[in-house]
Amino acid sequence: MTVNRQTSWAFADAYGVDHADSAAGVALAWARERALEVGAGGVSDGTGAALRLLAAATDAKAVAEIGTGTGVSGIHLLLGMRPDGVLTTVDIEPERQQFARQAFRAAGFAGNRARIIAGRALDVLPRLADGGYDLVFCDGDQLECLDYLGESLRLLRPGGLVCFEGVFAEGRTVDSAAQPAEVLRLRDLLRTVRDNAELLPSLLPVGDGLLCAVKRAR
Numbered sequence: 001m002t003v004n005r006q007t008s009w010a011f012a013d014a015y016g017v018d019h020a021d022s023a024a025g026v027a028l029a030w031a032r033e034r035a036l037e038v039g040a041g042g043v044s045d046g047t048g049a050a051l052r053l054l055a056a057a058t059d060a061k062a063v064a065e066i067g068t069g070t071g072v073s074g075i076h077l078l079l080g081m082r083p084d085g086v087l088t089t090v091d092i093e094p095e096r097q098q099f100a101r102q103a104f105r106a107a108g109f110a111g112n113r114a115r116i117i118a119g120r121a122l123d124v125l126p127r128l129a130d131g132g133y134d135l136v137f138c139d140g141d142q143l144e145c146l147d148y149l150g151e152s153l154r155l156l157r158p159g160g161l162v163c164f165e166g167v168f169a170e171g172r173t174v175d176s177a178a179q180p181a182e183v184l185r186l187r188d189l190l191r192t193v194r195d196n197a198e199l200l201p202s203l204l205p206v207g208d209g210l211l212c213a214v215k216r217a218r
Contacts, residue, residue: 013046013206027075027107034070034099042069043139043165044207048076051137051163054212055080058161060134065089066121066148067139071100073165074114075107077137087114088128090140094118125151133157139165142182145189153198158217162199164189168209 028048035042043051051073055063060081065074068091078087091097097116104114117124121140125148136152138145145164152162167186193201193213201213 009205013044015046015049024075024079024107027103028072030106031069031071031075031099031103034096034103035072038070038093038096038099040069040093040096042072043076047165047207047210048073050204050206050210052076052080054161054163055085055135058134058159061085062133063087063135063137064125064128064133064152064155065137065139066125067091067165068093068097068100068116069139070096071103073137073139074100075103075109077135078104078107078109078113085113088117088133089114090117090119090121090124092118092120122147122151125155128155130154131157134160136160136162137165138163142166143185145185146192149189149192153215156215158215160215162213162215164211166208167203167211 032042034040055077060077061084063077063081063085065077065087068074068089074087074089078085081087089097089100097118101114101116105111122144133155134157136155138148138152140148148164149162156162167190190203190211193199193211196213198216199213200216201211204210204212
């Protein structure tokens with residue numbers, strides 16, 4: 001990547017960030033601090049802006065999120081969703097979800113805007129309604145990404161959108177010489193999404209890579 005492209009990428013990743021003095025901006029900063037404390041990561045500003053845009057573009061009323069973390073991505077999704085939209089977010093770390101709950105409240109969202117479920121995603125997702133979701137955001141265990149894809153296709157309505165965070169594998173490309181299990185699984189995910197006639201995919205170069213695909217209407 002050239003220096004100019006690196007500069008452009010950095011500018012794009014910071015574009016559209018909330019002003020620090022807004023309630024959402026303050027809540028995002030607080031959630032990011034908590035994420036650093038507990039090692040939960042958190043999507044980049046550019047990835048968050050993309051999620052917010054995609055939620056708005058799909059006029060999302062029901063969104064499912066795999067990997068609550070401390071609420072960084074959830075705030076962005078809620079900002080893009082309809083005012084009556086509900087975010088269903090799942091994580092195996094209930095302690096981190098407590099931070100997310102506080103962050104959502106600080107950002108100004110009513111308590112009924114987020115349904116926070118503690119548990120393993122592959123145990124929780126089968127209990128969610130078929131075709132009941134406009135968008136599914138996956139930021140969980142990369143080794144389970146193909147299973148998340150299968151569940152997402154069931155959960156999404158026709159025209160709904162699935163997104164996978166971190167497909168650049170924390171700075172490693174999927175063509176890297178080093179091939180740990182996560183990278184191999186992500187490579188399988190990219191190939192599966194691209195080759196699935198039911199999906200219309202795009203790989204967005206924001207943050208750690210955001211793979212998106214629309215579930216085509218039959």
